[in-house]
Amino acid sequence: LNASGADLDYASHVAYWESSGLPVPHNFSDVGGLLTFDGFPIVPAGEQIIIELTVVLADSPANSVGTQFINTAEWEFGRLIDGVFYEPLPGENGISEPLTIAAPELVMTKTGPATLGLTLNLGQWGQFGLDLQNTGLSDAWNVTLVDRLPDGPTGGMCSLTPQILTAQVFAADGVSTVAGKGPLVAGADYTLNYNGAPQCELTLTMLTAAAAIGPGERLIITYQTQLDPNTQDGVDLTNISGATEWFNGDASNPDRVRFARPVTTGTPTQADHQDAHTVTAALFGYFFEKTVANLTSGVSPATTAAPGDTLRYTLRLQATDVALTNIEFYDDLGALNPTAVFVPGSLALVPGSLPPGADASNTNPSGGTNGAGIIDVRNLSVPVGSSISLQFDITLDGNVPDGTVALNQADLISSSVMIADSDDPNVNGQADPSVAGDEDPTQIVVDATPPVLRFEKTVANVTAGVVPAATATPGDTLRYSLYVEAITDVNVVDFRIVDELDALNSPAAFVPGSMTLVTVPAGADTSNTSATGGADGTGLIDVRGLNLNGAGDSVLIEFEVTLPAVMPNGTLVLNQSQLLAGNLQPGLSDDPNVNGQSDPYVPGDEDPTQIQVQSAPYFDVDKVSAYVDGDPTVLLAGETLRYTITVKNIGTADAVDAMLRDEVPANTTYVAGSTTLNGAAVPDPSPGVLPLSNGISINAPEDTTPGAMRADASATTSNVATIVFFVIVDPSVIDGTIISNQGFVSAVAGGVADQPSDDPRTDVNDDPTRDVVGALPLIYAEKSAALQVDLGTPGVVDPGDTLRYTITIYNNGAVPATEVALIDGVPANTTYVTDTTTLNGMPVGQPDNGVSPLAAGIPVSSSDLTPPLPATGAGTLSAGESAVVQFDLLVDAAVAPGTLITNQAVVASYEVADVLTDGDGNPATGPEPTVVIVGDQQQLSITKQVAVVGGGPAVAGATLEYTVRVVNISTVPASYVVITDDLDMPVPTQLQYVAQSATMNGLQNGIMFAAPVLTADYSSVYGAL
Incomplete structure (x- = not known):
């Protein structure tokens, strides 16, 4: 191939018998353009082998247009002559006919008005022509033509879009038609685009075979246009046209060659791809x-x-x-x-x-x-x-x-x-x-057709971070977004958005002065917007000077406003804006999240934006005790205790049915007639019976309606109910006896059931009010466990995880506890983590060589006495103080899922009996072990307490109140929770159920009694626990 005179690349070949067309087996090699074919079978007399070879002209400088080239094939063979085989014998060379490298070459001729010579009158049409001839040897495909019309300060032909009159490919004479190449149709045979000032450029691109220009053929396009109105008399206007791109094949050929040329001055003296034409403006009148x-x-x-x-x-x-x-x-x-x-x-x-x-x-x-x-x-x-x-x-x-x-x-x-x-x-x-x-x-x-607009209003709860929002809590800040979009191509100018925030709410639902604009369109007039405007003074949005410029244009207005701190549960807060524009009917906003997006073509389909308030009463219930007789800091047997309970609604909704229930504590006797509410006597239901045993409706002095408790979390005391009653400690109790008492507040209509009282004098939340008889300390210790190192399932205790235990020991008494020590063994399925034991944040017993110091016990002092660490036997808990001990345990590697890691420590002291740690943090339920479950298994803890209604001993005929608490102590929800209690266990007929007395979370929903079994189906009412 290298001797052909052109730069050729081998593409493919076939070899076959002339007689049958069947392939001929052979060998082939291509070494640097030298093609060798050998290994052919013997050719019978009269038969021929035909080799068809396909090569490609390389895109290289050697293959210039007009270059001629030939291809010569040399061959040799062997044959028998007089019985002797001779090889090689030369064959006669085969030489192809000369070929010429061809390409399309385009020459542009630009013509102007013929009847006016070189002048064109303002207001008259002038006809121009684009004559593009292919002087090359192959077709020109997909030609792109550009015609740059004049434009300048003294005139031009740019204002009007040129009007195409004719477009067709003709023979070389420019007159004779070509078969299959009739008049060209815009949009089908070619595309047309005109860019006005400052480009002033007409562009046409040929698309079809009818627009391909064969060798010698001409593409002739005629169009007409006019002078621009600012054209001055005698001005010469020149426009330049040319072919900027064409190809030597159609678009289906991925290897076709692209030819690109720039359009510059038109080069009117050269026969090339561009040309120029000048028109002189001759104006009159x-x-x-x-x-x-x-x-x-x-x-x-x-x-x-x-x-x-x-x-x-x-x-x-x-x-x-x-x-x-x-x-x-x-x-x-x-x-x-x-x-x-x-x-x-x-x-x-x-x-x-x-x-x-x-x-x-x-x-x-x-x-x-x-x-x-x-x-x-x-x-x-x-x-x-x-x-x-x-x-x-x-x-x-x-x-x-x-x-x-x-x-x-x-x-x-x-x-x-x-x-x-x-x-x-x-x-x-x-x-x-x-x-x-x-x-x-x-x-x-x-055009009096009213515009069709999409006018939407949505709400987000900024406080909760929910977008869009459907619910909110009193005190939350809401962000409303107003979006107006033009659906039809009609301009809406100088319109306004008006929104009186509480127009649809009674009573008002927003805090006066809390409204602030967040987003308004540039240039809008907000001077009439007021944070205290409107009939209720809670805010008025009035944004003016708004505009929509045709279909798809939009405006966005956003504002924030705050809900009051207290609102009735279930309140629907409504809000809807108005769009006012000239003579148009006022438009109302629609919330697409309420009943779906409105149909802008259907009046009245708009829904106000709404938020449902979720609120509830929440009570701060404090209960303290005071010693009426003798030393006010020491309670003795036979002395009188005064209990004072204060109840304040600090929630987000008023309560209408608040009730307080309390029992006479064990080892005491109620002082008849001693109960008061806000200083007014509350009669005993029967002689010597505490009114609180069956519950009484409570109220604050500001509203004497029974059960009415206004919500107000401020420091005011006007919404505080105060209840006082007295008890006498039994004379026979021994020193060290703990008198424990706790009241419970319910407001069933507000979803509050048995909210416990708290002793505010201790650091333990919702703990009973506890007093010790005698001049002794009052010790309580709670123990909790938390994931310290979580190497497995997030939030789930797995083998290999590390637990951190925290034991807090309180002395809630009036005298110090001495010789205080804490003893705690390492529970099964765990390993103590070396040097992790601390007291009030200080290392204890380190280095401990992996042996927990707590196993043998450590002296413990309250934080006000450390440092230094107490010596052995010198641990002291000051009155009203506490100590914190922490240590880590590693869950053993082979522990099976569902395994319970149970642990309970002992607090020893000189003054009182040993105290066990409490795992649920509730002193009212007694000390319980701290339990951790391994794996994502369900696990419940259940406790049961009993008290004599009205106080006193549990004798025949007395009414008992049982309290059952079920707590999910695992890391996954518990499903299908049902609590059953057989009243005949363990002794049949000993107890008789008081009809309708059972409640679950303050309600009788889910409660069933089929003697002697009481059933509470939690999951049917509340779902998973």
């Missing part, structure tokens, strides 16, 4: 034009307007070859309209637009037909080759029917004679001054 712009919509020139829009008309007079003197503009704005279309008195000359020396004193804004107004401007002069203009504004009547055509045409008057009507060059093009009656009135089509 004068031009009296009138155009209109829509000031309301901002469109210029305008063709449509809405009722109420303000229009600006411009009158322009240009003199070309003759000066004009003492000319008058006269315009009766209502003359061409059968009914009134303009607002009488709205006509106004634009300041500064009146030509110097002009007399406008006869102009009358309310004169003429239908009072539309008259323009009468006199004493006008225009020198040769110059122009004058004036402008005036006028407003369309707001009730003009849809589709009305508002016509207007001014008169040009000379010496009291009308010599011309104004022409609108935007209607049927510019008038030809040589053709009488070629002038078109200026016209505006009234």
Whole structure:
């Protein structure tokens, strides 16, 4: 191939028998362009082997257009001659016919108007031609043509889009047609695009085989256009055209070659892909034009307007070859309209637009037909080759029917004679001054079709971080978003959004002064918006000066506002905005999250934006004790205890059925008639029976309605209910006896059931009020475990995880506890983590070599006495103080899922008996082990307490109150929780159920009794625990 005279690349070949066409087996190699074919079978006499070879011309400088090349094949063979085999024997070389490298070559010729030579009159059409001939030897496909029309300060041909007249491929003579190549159709055979100023560029791209230019053929395109209105007389205007891209094959050939050329000056003296043509403008006469712009919509020139829009008309007079003197503009704005279309008195000359020396004193804004107004401007002069203009504004009547055509045409008057009507060059093009009656009135089509808008309002809960939001808690801050989008292509100008925040709510649902604007469109007027506006003083949104410029345009307004701290549960807070625009009917906002998105074409389909309030009472219930007799710091047997309970609703909703229940503590006797509510005596239900045993309705002094407790979390005491009662400690109790008592508040309508009282004098939350008999410390210790190192399932205790135990020891008594020690063994299935034991944050017993110091016990002192660490036997808990001990345990590797790690420590002291740690943090339920479950297994803890209703001993006939607590101590929800209690266990018929007395979380829902079994189906009422 290298000897062919061209740069050729091997592509493929086939070898076959001439007679049958079957393939011939052979060997083949290509070494640097030397192709070798051998290993052929013996060729019988009269048979031939044909090899067809395909090569590709490389895209390289050697393969220039016009290069000729040949291909020579040399061959040799072997044969028997007189019984002797001779090889190799030379064969006769095969030489191909010469081939010439071909490519399309394009030459552009640009032609102009023939009848006018090189001149073109303003207002007349000129016809131009693009003649593109293929002088190459192969077809030109997908040709792109560019024609740059002139544009400059002295004139041009850029304003109008050129009109294509013909487009077709002809034979070389430019006249004869070519088979299969008829007239070309825009959009099918070619694309057309025109970019006006400043590009002023016409682009055509050929698409089909009918538009391909064969060798010698011509693509001829003719179009017409006009001079721009600002073109001056005698100006030479040159436009440049050329072919910028073509290919040597159609688009289905991925290997086709692209030819690209720039368009520069047109190179008119060279026969190449571009050319230039010059037209000289020859102007005559004068031009009296009138155009209109829509000031309301901002469109210029305008063709449509809405009722109420303000229009600006411009009158322009240009003199070309003759000066004009003492000319008058006269315009009766209502003359061409059968009914009134303009607002009488709205006509106004634009300041500064009146030509110097002009007399406008006869102009009358309310004169003429239908009072539309008259323009009468006199004493006008225009020198040769110059122009004058004036402008005036006028407003369309707001009730003009849809589709009305508002016509207007001014008169040009000379010496009291009308010599011309104004022409609108935007209607049927510019008038030809040589053709009488070629002038078109200026016209505006009234579009009174109301715009179709999407007006949506959504709400987000800023406090909760929920978008969109459906619920909120009193005190939350909400963000409302108002979105307006134009659906139809109608401008909406100078509209406003109004929103009185509490217009739909009674009572008001927002905090006065809390409203703040977050987002408003640029340039909008918010001066009428007030955070304390509206009938309720809770806020008024009033945003004005808003605009929508056609379909798809939108505006966004966002504001935030805060809900009051207290609101009834279930309150629906509604909010809906109004859109006000001129003569349009007020529009209402729609929340697409309520009943779906509204149909903008269906009036009344809009839903207000709503938030449902979720609130509930929540009580701060404090209970303290005081020693009435003797030493106020030491309680002795036989002395009187005074209990004071204060209840304050600090929740987000008022309570209407608040009730307090309490029992006489064990080892005491109620003092008959001692119960008071807010200082007023509460009668005993029967002699010597505490009224609180069956529960009493409570209220604060501010509202004596039984059960009424107003929510207010401030420091005020006006919503606090105070209950007092007295008990006497049994004379026979021994020192060290703990008198424990706790009240419970319920407000079932508000979802509150048995909220326990808290002793505010201790650090333990919701703990009973506990007093010790005698001058002794009162020790309580709670023990908890938490994941310290979580190597497995997040939040689940797995083998290999590390637990951190925290033991807090309290002395809630009035005297110190001495010789205090803490003993705690390492539970099964765990390993103590070396050197992790601390007391009040200080290391204990380190280094401990992996042996827990707690196993043998450590002295413990309260935090006010450490450092230093106490010596052995010297541990002391000051009155009212506490100590904290921490240590880590590693869950052993082989522990099976569901295994319980159970642990309970012992607190020893000199003064009182050993105290076990409590795992649930509730002193009322007694000390319980701390239990940790391994794996994501369900595990419940259940405790049961009993008290004698009304106090006293549990004797035959006494009423007992049982309290069962079930706690999920695992890390996963517990499903299908059902609690059963067989009253015959362990002794049949010992207990008799008091009908309707059982409740679950304060309600009787889910409670069933089928003697002797009481059942509470938790999951059927509340779901998983």
